[in-house]
Amino acid sequence: MSPRAAWRLERFGYGPVYDYAPGKVDWLAAGLPTEGAKRQRRAVDALEEPLTCGPTTTVAEAVETGSSGGTPGLLVVNDEGILLGLLRLPTDASPHVTVEEAMEPGPVTLRANEPLDPLLEHMAEGGVTEVVVTTPDGQLLGVIRR
Amino acid sequence: MPTVVTREALRELIHEGAQLAEVLGDDEYTEEHLPGAVHLPLTRLTAGLAERVLERRRPVVVYCWDAL
Numbered sequence: 001m002s003p004r005a006a007w008r009l010e011r012f013g014y015g016p017v018y019d020y021a022p023g024k025v026d027w028l029a030a031g032l033p034t035e036g037a038k039r040q041r042r043a044v045d046a047l048e049e050p051l052t053c054g055p056t057t058t059v060a061e062a063v064e065t066g067s068s069g070g071t072p073g074l075l076v077v078n079d080e081g082i083l084l085g086l087l088r089l090p091t092d093a094s095p096h097v098t099v100e101e102a103m104e105p106g107p108v109t110l111r112a113n114e115p116l117d118p119l120l121e122h123m124a125e126g127g128v129t130e131v132v133v134t135t136p137d138g139q140l141l142g143v144i145r146r
Numbered sequence: 147m148p149t150v151v152t153r154e155a156l157r158e159l160i161h162e163g164a165q166l167a168e169v170l171g172d173d174e175y176t177e178e179h180l181p182g183a184v185h186l187p188l189t190r191l192t193a194g195l196a197e198r199v200l201e202r203r204r205p206v207v208v209y210c211w212d213a214l
Contacts, residue, residue, distance in 0.1 A: 033181055
């Protein structure tokens with residue numbers, strides 16, 4: 001719809017006219033703020049701080065970071081905040097290797113616009129204690145814990 | 147010819163004073179829209195409506211739900 005609206009506005013003499021083609025869903029999925037009268041609860045409303053480490057951290061250091069417990073593992077992110085993997089804890093990996101060598105690449109993620117109440121129900125049904133939320137660009141936003 | 151922009155470019159345009167217009171229907175706009183966006187539904191988009199909700203001198207960014 002937006003391309004047609006943009007062309008029509010140009011026809012009316014407006015300019016410059018831009019089309020945010022990725023649209024509202026892209027904005028919501030990135031966890032950015034919105035306005036509205038009937039805004040539903042979304043994953044972005046329940047985000048918690050995850051335990052993270054860099055890919056070059058040793059497994060020994062990561063295990064120490066994760067020793068506070070209550071988490072299925074450490075999320076591995078690069079300097080730009082992009083989610084690279086998950087180091088499950090406890091781990092059988094050698095404490096001397098880097099996290100990048102021991103992690104599971106590409107953990108399952110959700111977007112920030114996921115409706116929250118059905119998500120929490122699914123987590124309860126499946127016995128899932130934590131899910132990871134990223135932007136469409138792969139940037140880690142946080143975790144939802146149950 | 148309208149220029150397609152990414153989320154990052156959109157945020158920059160808003161920062162620079164562009165006006166934002168959602169072209170979806172009434173319910174979708176009322177439920178949730180981007181901060182500061184005016185309502186300019188495509189199905190009722192006439193020159194008169196545009197004149198009432200948009201400022202001529204500012205760049206305009208339109209959006210709908212997604213690119214599909």
